[in-house]
Amino acid sequence: MEKVVYEWFLQHQERVNIIGELILQKARDTMKLVYPHDDSDFNFSIGWLGKFKHRHGIKSFRRFGESRSVDIQDMEQKLVSIREKIDQFPMKDVFNMDETGLFYRLQADHSLATKQLEGRKQDKERLTVVICCNEDDYEKIPLWIIGKYAKPHCFKNVNMNSLNCQYRAYKKAWMTSVLFDEYVRSFDQMMHGRRVLLVVDNCPAHPRNIEGLRNVELLFLPPDMTSKIQPCDAGIIRAFKMHYRRRFYRKILEGYEVGQSDPGKINVIDAINLAIPAWTIDVRKETIANCFRHCKIRSDSDVARNLDESTFDEETQDLETMINQCGYHNKMDIDNLMNYPGENEACSEVQSLEDIVGTIIENNAEDNDEDDIVSLEPVMRKEALMASNTLHNFMIQYKNTTPELLDAIRKVRDELQIDLNFKGK
Numbered sequence: 001m002e003k004v005v006y007e008w009f010l011q012h013q014e015r016v017n018i019i020g021e022l023i024l025q026k027a028r029d030t031m032k033l034v035y036p037h038d039d040s041d042f043n044f045s046i047g048w049l050g051k052f053k054h055r056h057g058i059k060s061f062r063r064f065g066e067s068r069s070v071d072i073q074d075m076e077q078k079l080v081s082i083r084e085k086i087d088q089f090p091m092k093d094v095f096n097m098d099e100t101g102l103f104y105r106l107q108a109d110h111s112l113a114t115k116q117l118e119g120r121k122q123d124k125e126r127l128t129v130v131i132c133c134n135e136d137d138y139e140k141i142p143l144w145i146i147g148k149y150a151k152p153h154c155f156k157n158v159n160m161n162s163l164n165c166q167y168r169a170y171k172k173a174w175m176t177s178v179l180f181d182e183y184v185r186s187f188d189q190m191m192h193g194r195r196v197l198l199v200v201d202n203c204p205a206h207p208r209n210i211e212g213l214r215n216v217e218l219l220f221l222p223p224d225m226t227s228k229i230q231p232c233d234a235g236i237i238r239a240f241k242m243h244y245r246r247r248f249y250r251k252i253l254e255g256y257e258v259g260q261s262d263p264g265k266i267n268v269i270d271a272i273n274l275a276i277p278a279w280t281i282d283v284r285k286e287t288i289a290n291c292f293r294h295c296k297i298r299s300d301s302d303v304a305r306n307l308d309e310s311t312f313d314e315e316t317q318d319l320e321t322m323i324n325q326c327g328y329h330n331k332m333d334i335d336n337l338m339n340y341p342g343e344n345e346a347c348s349e350v351q352s353l354e355d356i357v358g359t360i361i362e363n364n365a366e367d368n369d370e371d372d373i374v375s376l377e378p379v380m381r382k383e384a385l386m387a388s389n390t391l392h393n394f395m396i397q398y399k400n401t402t403p404e405l406l407d408a409i410r411k412v413r414d415e416l417q418i419d420l421n422f423k424g425k
Contacts, residue, residue, distance in 0.1 A: 004030045006056050007178045020049050078222050083299045085219055091136035093196040098232035099175045099346035102127045104271035107264055108337050109328035126173045127271060128346045131232055131240060135292045143279050144183055147268050148173045154267040156375035164276050175205045175347045184210050191215040201226040205347040234291040241338055242315045243282035247274040249322040381416060388413040
């Protein structure tokens with residue numbers, strides 16, 4: 001119940017004059033919504049309010065209108081102010097975070113895509129991906145991925161701790177104020193012992209009042225400038241999506257090769273396993289550095305090369321080749337595919353108290369969507385060891401194998417062998 005009240009607080013702190021009595025009233029209203037048949041009259045007192053503020057690190061209530069003075073400045077003045085702040089931090093300590101929607105099953109065929117994403121199916125086939133990286137291109141923060149359900153069936157038998165990402169849920173698979181608060185606090189812990197600047201946009205799901213941060217300072221970009229000066233919007237997100245699509249269509253082609261009837265019908269865990277390497281392996285450091293330079297967010301920024309020509313040509317050509325091989329009848333061009341209508345929506349709007357209650361209750365339920373019923377079959381260690389030996393034997397015959405790749409396979413095989421001997425299974 002308290003989670004509902006805190007979500008309401010985060011969403012409305014910039015929009016209404018929040019006083020203690022208003023929070024107490026919302027707590028009472030929430031109690032009635034969550035427990036409609038409970039006749040008990042819990043006393044939401046001043047003492048409860050004080051503990052609520054302490055538990056959530058709320059030291060004061062932001063008054064409506066306090067953050068609006070920046071709106072009267074013109075764009076150039078705003079940019080000067082932003083650059084002055086960023087100039088105070090070395091490149092390695094300036095991070096940009098942004099969200100993007102991802103239709104993870106999107107086929108590059110106009111007819112198929114329209115059928116796929118009509119009505120409620122848009123939410124079912126959507127993920128939101130949270131991307132964050134620093135200015136000198138050496139740190140790519142592990143992805144946060146937001147889906148519709150907290151426990152999709154396809155997660156069964158999967159060790160989520162082994163994946164290089166964090167998964168969260170919201171009924172529309174969007175970023176919310178509570179999730180943003182959690183993300184920033186997690187990032188603050190990750191930056192332990194450092195002083196870093198996290199540049200974010202000014203969407204409704206990004207509350208300003210996140211107190212108690214020890215290592216991170218937040219810089220909110222003015223809403224009328226985000227598309228012009230945010231590095232993630234300058235090409236980093238586009239590069240991630242390009243690589244995700246390449247991996248997705250490669251998976252489709254491989255599926256047809258081994259006789260699958262509908263290899264494009266992937267589930268959430270499949271999408272996660274495509275998204276992670278698209279970010280950690282495929283998005284190049286040069287792309288990230290070039291996008292930061294392109295935005296000129298520092299006073300002494302160099303002029304970046306043309307992003308479209310220098311960064312994306314090779315990936316675009318590779319993606320187009322794969323799409324052609326899929327044999328679509330009503331093929332999309334790359335620009336339509338990368339800017340599909342509605343896909344980039346990633347932040348929730350302000351919700352009513354009733355909507356927040358419904359969201360939190362629904363997110364605790366399992367996914368009953370039949371599209372995701374199939375889960376991974378358990379694999380025995382002996383089976384895994386045999387498979388690793390087969391892979392090893394193939395790779396020592398494969399012409400493109402490198403010593404580093406073969407060493408990685410041997411490490412996997414050694415780990416399985418040690419575990420097998422120890423467990424005796």
